[in-house]
Amino acid sequence: MKKFISPAVCGFAAGVLQVVPLIKSFACCLIIPGAAFLSLWLDQKASKSTNKIPMKKALVFGLFTGLTAAFFGTVFEVFVTFITRQNDVIVAFPELQRMIADFPLSPELKNQVMEIFQTVRKELMETGFSWLYTFTILFNNLIVNSIFGIVGGLIGAQILNSKNKSSEA
């Protein structure tokens, strides 16, 4: 388990960056890949190795970073929502209403969409928790962060290997 310390630390940091209000507004598609890259770099520094990183290791590190970020991102999101009874769904609801109203759709379809979000919003405002919302963000985070983590790990290993090669030359 010791060898997974760096992806765990970087995944935790990325998960926090994705959730904490204000910092969240700097969210970027490079955060999770960057965390995966950093985890490989830190691992290399800790082991003082200059050997080429095997791609299988890069894949596992990237995946682990993504999964850690997804887990902590979801836990913090649910916790912050439970405490504050505020989150993106509640804040963006008026904007969502306006957006749906602008779409050229049948009134039934508009009502159907609004009903689903109205239910989730009501639950979040009253109890601070919604199973549907929690499941949705967990599913989202697991899929998106894992893919971005793997891509970041693979690209990161390739960059670190090129760097090692150029420093050897």
Added chain:
Amino acid sequence: MSLAVRFSVTLLLAFWLLGVFLEWLVPIIPQLTLFVPLMHNSYSLVCHQQQSKLLGDSVYHSLVCSRCAGIYVGLFISSIAALFFLYRNEPPLKIIIFASAPMLADVFLCAFGIYSYSKSLAFITGFLLGSAGFLYFYSALKKLIQELNSKKN
């Protein structure tokens, strides 16, 4: 790397890009509206989604900012090129440095107020990084497949 693998990568990127421009498909397939809020939430994980930085008109927007959209389009275009041309050589480190420099410069110059944010400049600099980044991803994927195959044999 086999054509099937390269095609799968292009297909996955195409699906991801379809998600980015999902709102633009709503006039063609109205039922997609059901997925817009959900996809909006998914893409919020990988982009700040500031309204003023999104691509599109007053009604339909991309679900990520111009810079992120540029990165994904760059990845996608490079993946299409990979269907026809085999990238045989390993990309040297300087490619990613040169490709990311304009984007980093744009981010810092905008952040320090040297000039104001331009969607087209953000898109182009993102595109550069995305298209160069794909070379590294492609090379890494090729090696990963080789490693997995050599373990099997």
